[in-house]
Amino acid sequence: MDWNDFLEDYQGNPEEHIAIIGMAGRFPGAGSVDSFWENLKEGRESITFFTREQLEKTNLEKRLLNDSRFVGADGVIEDMDMFDAEFFGFSPREAEITDPQHRLFLECAWELMENAGYDSEHYTGRVGVYASANLSTYLLRNLMANPELRSQATSFQTVLGNDKDFIATRVSYKLNLKGPSVNVATLCSSSAVAIHLACQSLLTFQCDMALAGAVSLQASPNEAFFYQEGGIGSADGHCRAFDSEASGTVSGSGLGLVALRRLEDAVKDGDNILAIIRGTALNNDGANKMSFTAPGMEGQVGVIAEALNLAEVAPDTVSYVEAHGMGTPLGDPMEIEALTKAFRLSTEKKGYCAIGSVKTNIGHLVNAGGVAGLIKTVLSLKNKQIPASLNYRSPNPRIRFEDSPFYVNTRLSEWKTGPAPRRAGVNSFGIGGTNVHMILEEAPQNTASGSARQWQLLPLSARNEEALRQKIQNLKGCLSQETQLNAADVAYTLQVGRRSFPHRAFLVCRDTEEAVRIIDNSSENKIFTCLQENREQPVAFLLDGLTAPLPEAFVKELYEREPGFKKAMDACISIIEDIMHYDLRKQLYDESAGDEGNNAGSLDRVEAFAAQYAMAALWLEWGIMPRAVMGLDWLGKCMAACAAGSLSLEDAIAAAAAGSFGAVGGLELKPAGIPVISGKDGTLMGEQDILNPEYWDSPEETLSAGSLKTLPGSFHYIFLEIGCGRAEFQNKENTILSPVIPASFDSTASEEALLTTLGKLWLAGAAVNWNGLHMHQHRHRLPLPTYPFQRKHFWIEPAPENKAEVREMQAAALTYHERPVLPTEYTAPRNDTEAELAHVWQELMGIKPIGVFDSFIQLGGHSLLAAQVISRVRELFQIDVPLNQIFEEPTIANVAAYIDAVRWAAAGTETAAAMEIREEGEL
Incomplete structure (x- = not known):
């Protein structure tokens, strides 16, 4: 999308707004953001109610279990004990003593970057992390209760793995992120504060992307609230926000993260914009309230009004508010009154704005409660639907909805809009008085991507063979389900938004349907695979000269389709026209152009030179940088001298036209910028030979690509044949590749051949500039399947109460x-x-x-x-x-x-x- 086109339709100042470009999370009953939305749409209450038998098998004290006020209900997430330790470089023991909050947050941070379409290793901007974690119950209830483990792990090691102060910095370290890395702690509003601070960091250019969110996991599946009149724990395990029977909330485990960028950058870079944050506000109640833990009316009104003002949004254009919605008899009425007072500063409308609370679905995620509400709201904006706020029958008698702008949304509803875009507010208040309010707006209509090649290269890689197989199948499932996806955008996202690992595979296709067919029919050898332990293997250009020139139809196709090729070819054509007074384009477009008599040999040489020079320039544009060059015949040597920087382009073309270095007056040779390999014996040329014109003109036996089998393996190069010699084999440590042109050449064969060769270069370990591949296109990033972690069980069980069981557990503690x-x-x-x-x-x-x-x-x-x-x-x-x-x-x-x-x-x-x-x- 063009930024200027975006400005024409946008309401407000977009330079002060933030784009949400990715989301990741784990929630009760939902292992992903997508399944979370399905639960919200279906109106599911994802709270687990434990039986007496289940609770008796835990380490819950019997006196608590027998207490009538104990509520055996909790929002539980699955597989808290699982982690891909090898992927993140953890030893098994280190994984076991690391709080699952840190482990799952780290996995989600990786997923978030991939969901946004970015690889942290190659993204050139600074990425900040603003994060929060709850108190480590794993440390308190599991590790500290295990004497044998405590004696093996140093206190500092245990602190590093469990203290919430390291939640953000561990992500920055493991993902190599160099922006601000900040931990936030304001209890219930922590994740919302983290998002607010991340937005401020982006707007003040302290970072160019920010990951923001929080995690709150309870190590035991029975960390339920006690009901106490006037407290926050529900009497029956149900959160009934705004309802007359509301008695509090229920605890829940979960985590959520969002990826943020400045709106202008996100639009220009083709990011997948999920929603826009127009404004956020942050304050504290101070002392003007009943107690330290009580909410404050004045603070809530102030933060809501300030957010609306900063977002430059009229309250009557906000049609949904995701409330803090704790379901407490005093907290809910105060929140609705505060919202009403803030909205009444600008509107007298009644009953037009829906309200709801995600706590009725998943319980109170404490530190992660705010980001859970934000993610729910973003999903609602994206899908243009408002999910039901559950467990509501009649209003709390202290709430006067009839005199307010609000009504409780009790069913899945279409989110209609008027002249203004869909807008929403998100409330998050913390015990202690830190309040946050955010104003969100639906994402702009995503325009179609720009033009693209007819063939696309889809690279996939993983740390092991099983993960690669799963990754390929996950992609197939996505492409089969999302049939409208643009194949060029799929390729671009896989190329620039995923890190390259040793186990690699790629396929070349024309559309997503063909990609699915290739994966289904893997026996047809259209999926190329390789295990490449060595990253960024050096490449040497193998210059054919007249040994295997590029076919004219191939050159013509590239000239018309690849701007990088055309630019380099035009530079050669201009020099040839000055020297020979002949427009080389005639060879490509004028079928009647015939034998030029005595100039025929010269034209063959300069045509071959120009085509291979342009081909080399295209490889350079795609990031294939030669660390050495080698010519296979005299003209190939001439090209090698030019590619190595020993000969200017003008002198090289003049020599090619003359058929001799010595025939060019004033020809100047310079020391080579990169090594030149002799085409005679495969040894590196010395500077004395490189600067001697007679050496270049000395007669040599013309080599074929096959004779390169004798090349010393110590060079360790990937040889890329710039011509079309069809030389493709492995010589000890040296792989030799060339674009294989089918005998029945058609209009797209050049693209397929080149992209297949590029894929094989990547398989062999060559560094590829994927952005260079799309330099002349405008692509979009897509939310494709993220890395399939190979998770294993890492868990230290808490000590049981029975002493015999304690001794038995200690004997087997160190697994x-x-x-x-x-x-x-x-x-x-x-x-x-x-x-x-x-x-x-x-x-x-x-x-x-x-x-x-x-x-x-x-x-x-x-x-x-x-x-x-x-x-x-x-x-x-x-x-x-x-x-x-x-x-x-x-x-x-x-x-x-x-x-x-x-x-x-x-x-x-x-x-x-x-x-x-x-x-x-x-x-």
């Missing part, structure tokens, strides 16, 4: 996980030192067995674990191992060798000293 897939084969300890070290590593990492050649880093080791290894070694051997010894040579074998060397040296010194004492005694 061990299987050795992960590593590039080294398992080798058992070969001596006592290695055996003792292996035992230490296994205990600290929670992996068994660990081989003596397994890498400390690949097992999930880091500086804190290394410090613990050093401490244990000191206890066992009375030897201080330097930290760098563990990181520079990170295997048990090497550390054991160091320990033994120190011990032997010390033993030798003691022997020498004893000998000296003996000799002195004899004297």
